[in-house]
Amino acid sequence: xxxxxxxxxxxxxxxxxxxxxxxxxxxxxxxxxxxxxxxxxxxxxxxxxxxxxxxxxxxxxxxxxxxxxxxxxxxxxxxxxxxxxxxxxxxxxxxxxxxxxxxxxxxxxxxxxxxxxxxxxxxxxxxxxxxxxxxxxxxxxxxxxxxxxxxxxxxxxxxxxxxxxxxxxxxxxxxxxxxxxxxxxxxxxxxxxxxxxxxxxxxxxxxxxxxxxxxxxxxxxxxxxxxxxxxxxxxxxxxxxxxxxxxxxxxxxxxxxxxxxxxxxxxxx
Amino acid sequence: xxxxxxxxxxxxxxxxxxxxxxxxxxxxxxxxxxxxxxxxxxxxxxxxxxxxxxxxxxxxxxxxxxxxxxxxxxxxxxxxxxxxxxxxxxxxxxxxxxxxxxxxxxxxxxxxxxxxxxxxxxxxxxxxxxxxxxxxxxxxxxxxxxxxxxxxxxxxxxxxxxxxxxxxxxxxxxxxxxxxxxxxxxxxxxxxxxxxxxxxxxxxxxxxxxxxxxxxxxxxxxxxxxxxxxxxxxxxxxxxxxxxxxxxxx
Numbered sequence: 117x118x119x120x121x122x123x124x125x126x127x128x129x130x131x132x133x134x135x136x137x138x139x140x141x142x143x144x145x146x147x148x149x150x151x152x153x154x155x156x157x158x159x160x161x162x163x164x165x166x167x168x169x170x171x172x173x174x175x176x177x178x179x180x181x182x183x184x185x186x187x188x189x190x191x192x193x194x195x196x197x198x199x200x201x202x203x204x205x206x207x208x209x210x211x212x213x214x215x216x217x218x219x220x221x222x223x224x225x226x227x228x229x230x231x232x233x234x235x236x237x238x239x240x241x242x243x244x245x246x247x248x249x250x251x252x253x254x255x256x257x258x259x260x261x262x263x264x265x266x267x268x269x270x271x272x273x274x275x276x277x278x279x280x281x282x283x284x285x286x287x288x289x290x291x292x293x294x295x296x297x298x299x300x301x302x303x304x305x306x307x308x309x310x311x312x313x314x315x316x317x318x319x320x321x322x323x324x325x326x327x328x329x330x331x332x333x334x335x336x337x338x339x340x341x342x343x344x345x346x347x348x349x350x351x352x353x354x355x356x357x358x359x360x361x362x363x364x365x366x367x368x369x370x371x372x373x374x375x376x377x378x379x380x381x382x383x384x385x
Numbered sequence: 386x387x388x389x390x391x392x393x394x395x396x397x398x399x400x401x402x403x404x405x406x407x408x409x410x411x412x413x414x415x416x417x418x419x420x421x422x423x424x425x426x427x428x429x430x431x432x433x434x435x436x437x438x439x440x441x442x443x444x445x446x447x448x449x450x451x452x453x454x455x456x457x458x459x460x461x462x463x464x465x466x467x468x469x470x471x472x473x474x475x476x477x478x479x480x481x482x483x484x485x486x487x488x489x490x491x492x493x494x495x496x497x498x499x500x501x502x503x504x505x506x507x508x509x510x511x512x513x514x515x516x517x518x519x520x521x522x523x524x525x526x527x528x529x530x531x532x533x534x535x536x537x538x539x540x541x542x543x544x545x546x547x548x549x550x551x552x553x554x555x556x557x558x559x560x561x562x563x564x565x566x567x568x569x570x571x572x573x574x575x576x577x578x579x580x581x582x583x584x585x586x587x588x589x590x591x592x593x594x595x596x597x598x599x600x601x602x603x604x605x606x607x608x609x610x611x612x613x614x615x616x617x618x619x620x621x622x623x624x625x626x627x628x629x630x631x632x633x634x635x
Contacts (some may be wrong), residue, residue, distance in 0.1 A: 169586065170431055170557075170586050171557075171558070171586075285406070285408070285409070286406070286409065311432075312432055313409065313411075313432075315408070315409055341430060341431040341432055342432070342627070343626055343627030344627050347627075371626040371627065376626070377622045377625075377626065380430075380588075380622070380625045380626060381588040381589055381621065381622060381625065382586070382587035382588045382589040382590055382591075
């Protein structure tokens, strides 16, 4: 099964601005320029792959797009809004959710409680609301629990909802993290190596869920070394090397690009 | 030093299965052998299991089944800290020196398992081999550049005169010029008779100094051969990128 964007090659841009657009973004760590004038855009409903050899700057770019890092230079727009200097909380509020290569759930909290931490704008977060409108707070909490349970069902973790998260395998932790970010209803989901360290059975499930999220209209940006997975999911792939945009195009095409081969085999300084 | 086929096997694995969790093996049945005096590079795309493979040999990752031997000795269950006494030295990718200690103290600490009378002589030997380190023995190791740190880590590993030296991505984070210097030093060490197993991402640079290469993909050996042949073999790019590089002949 392929994604809608893989089948029709659409970038999903249409008349709207891209959901995420980074222009000439640079991130400098001391003497190291991890991301160097990189531009990338994620269209609405698009499933875009981001690949490149080790040390290419992919995860740093992810951190910039998700707001975990602030760029040294360049602009990052989410749905047309310049959020270059805003942190991850503001990006989440604008519909950007991200997963990590190595998920770190709260180990002693239950699986359900972990998912609930992903909820936003809950009245109970404000202490006075608990006294002034306890009924409203309770109703919202019930709705959040219902939604978390639906999401656990979506990622097939319902049977484990009462277990502490520490009992989950690496692949199950990735599914839990996906459910947690879905609590905030992101329109763009940044997935950092969802296949890494996952057994083949769970990997198929993760691929299936990602396809389903894309079919719901959500945009997906995927960092992945598993090129087979990228080819199955993405209609377009961007290649980074040395912190820069090297090339982009359909996965099979870029994988045959001599410059890409050179970058992967150590030819790029 | 190019090892010939009649050299004895210095290190081997048979059906090695290893990983951090028993139900998710990263290395899935690897048969591997390196002959005395060879420099063999272990290549493969990210997540192939290269580092896990050598860490398992070094005793740092659990071996679930299969065996590892150093010469004729089975070292499968030998604890990591004992393997050095069997002649196996391992240089991890990171945290391979004591940053707050001086260069000299780093070397003396590594020499601690030698008999007392041999320690200062071996440190002197290593200074002769690494003149950059000899130039400022009291410098804190944390103040060294990335390339010099790797040299210190290699010097620490060599101090006990191992028969087999394993290095996990010594070029990581180094500039191409420094990578060339580190690799030239490894080649020189190999020329003294030390068998080297090198895990690398930098395919071209590693093939340039290796005798032979083994390519791991998803925890199994997918390809191997003489380094000179593999340098131009399109299969290497196919295995790295997961896509056929040339259309099959009609």
